Each structure stands twice: as C-alpha cells, then as structure tokens.
Amino acid sequence: MSNFLGSHAINMDAKGRLAIPAKVREELAQACGGRIVLTANADEERCLLLYPEPEWEILRPKIEALPNMNKAARRLQRLILGNAAPMELDGAGRILVPPTLRSYAHLEKKLMLIGQGKKLELWSEERWLAWLDESTDDDDMPPEMEALSL
Amino acid sequence: MSNFLGSHAINMDAKGRLAIPAKVREELAQACGGRIVLTANADEERCLLLYPEPEWEILRPKIEALPNMNKAARRLQRLILGNAAPMELDGAGRILVPPTLRSYAHLEKKLMLIGQGKKLELWSEERWLAWLDESTDDDDMPPEMEALSL
DNA sequence: TAAAAAAACCACTAAAAACCACTTTTTCCC
C-alpha cells in the first residue's frame, strides 16, 4: 500500500498538462501502474485529490452507497463522484487535468502537490500558501486527535 | 452495470439538441444501446436525471408503488413519472431535450453533465456553478458519512 | 393537399490526444 509524503512544487503548462515528480511517479507505478483517479475535494478547501485506482475503488462504493435523500450526502456525491476523472500518466509521466477540475481548484501555472498518505492533494500554489497562513481553530477536535502526542 | 463519473461542459444548440460526450456515449452504448430515460429531479435542485433504460426500469416500479396518501410521495411521483421522457441517441450521438424539461431545469446554451454512478445529472451551467459555491451544511450528516475517511 | 415542424442524414471545422524532439538539471565517475 502506497504512502505519499512531502510536498512538491510543479508547473502546469498551457494545455493543462503537469509532470508528476519522478519520485511520486515511481510510487504510482507500483501502486497502480500509473492508473489514477483525480477528483474534487469535498470540504471548503478547493483543492483536488489524486488517488491510485485501487484506493479509489475502496472509497467509491462507500460514497455511492450513502443515503441520498440527505442533503449533505448528495453534496458529497456530486462533488466526489461528479468530478472524478480516471486517467493514466502519458509517455512523459504527465497527466492532463480536465478543464472543469482546473477551474474548480483555481489551478493556474504554479501548483503544489502534497503527499497525504494514501492519496495526494493538488493545490494552486497561491491558495496553498494562503491556507498555511490561516489561523487554526482548535475547538471541535475529534477525541482521537485530542489524545495524540506529537 | 454502468458507473458514470466526472463532469462535462456541453452546449445545447438552437434546436434543443445536445451532444453526449464521446466517453459517456460509449458507456451508454454498452449499458442500454443508447436507450435512455430523461426526467426531472425531485429534490430542490432543478436539474434533470438521465438513466440508462435498464436502470430506469428498476427505479420506476419503486416510485409507482409508493403509498401516495403522503404528500411528499405524491410530489415525487408527479415529478419523476410525470416528466419522464424515453429517447434514443441520434446518429451523431445527440439527444433532443423536450421543451418542458428544458424549462423545468432552466437549460439554456451552456450545460453541465455530471456523472453520479448509476445515473447522470444535467444542469444549467449557471446553476451548477452557483450550487458549487453554496455553503456546506455540516449538520445532519448520516452516520455512514461521518465515519468516512477520504 | 399543402405547409410546417420534426427527425434523420451528411459534411465540415475545431479541439484533443498521441507522438516526437529539445533543453535543463542531476548524478556518477574520473
């Protein structure tokens, strides 16, 4: 099982192509043979999520099975399923980000790719830096988090 | 069984015709030979629902069987059954959206087609973008959803 | 029977995907 760590600055070209860093590429190659799913993030941060296909196939049925007479569940389904784009790395190790996802996450030229264990996050560099500067809410932590000792 | 994912920007022409994106077309071809049912969405979002015929035939009897002394059930029946339009893709892979459905969902030129697993949703682009910007209600999440780890 | 509207058919334009070549950076060896 893959375990993505660290952050990488990368550039997207005019066609919306972006080169996955070589180290990440290696991990993706063995996790999923380069077959990935790119989708929108559901919370208020407008970034994208990049899953190796096997990991996505664990998550997808859980989301599809949510009771969709509920408003919050419908929202999650529309965002995650409704933006999911399966794709493969091209010969040069690049992916093409679909226009709808590009505009959802406000991606321009300069991006950040952030390792998050089983998945990666893709941010516009500007938004990533702004997010880093945001103040943290310490209230409303789940109990598992309060018990941590870093 | 088909599994629709991702979002596509499409244009409707002056005659009310819209070209189904090639990838979706392929999925529809194998799911139902291009035979689909288009109908209204029942919740507060004014969009249309596009079902492959076999999927529709699973859903239809369930809706017909609802106990309709209940007001919400009657509403669901009138909207879903009363707007259902069976149709086939034309030679160029397009469908013709009936005028009543066009006005129900406020469809003009620019539309979004959103994959939602067993069905697709068809939105006016304007309304889809407005919906994306709506604030998220975190209350009232079903327990299955609270337990998710994306 | 004629006219209008709708459906099917056909052709052209534009965009996307695959392919290929070059430049820059990093690493390894001398």
Next chain:
DNA sequence: GGGAAAAAGTGGTTTTTAGTGGTTTTTTTA
C-alpha cells in the same frame, strides 16, 4: 571539483476524432 552521461522536465507538431451546423426527407396537422 569538473565533465560527461543519463534522466527528468518542457514545448511543439501532427494526426485523429469529436463536436457543430446545415440540408434533405418524412411525418403530422391544418
């Protein structure tokens, strides 16, 4: 530490396919 070779990243070109618009034929209605 410097140079060479390999790998990574970048950009452009070509080819194919998808999308769009118009035209003709058929059907329906007045």
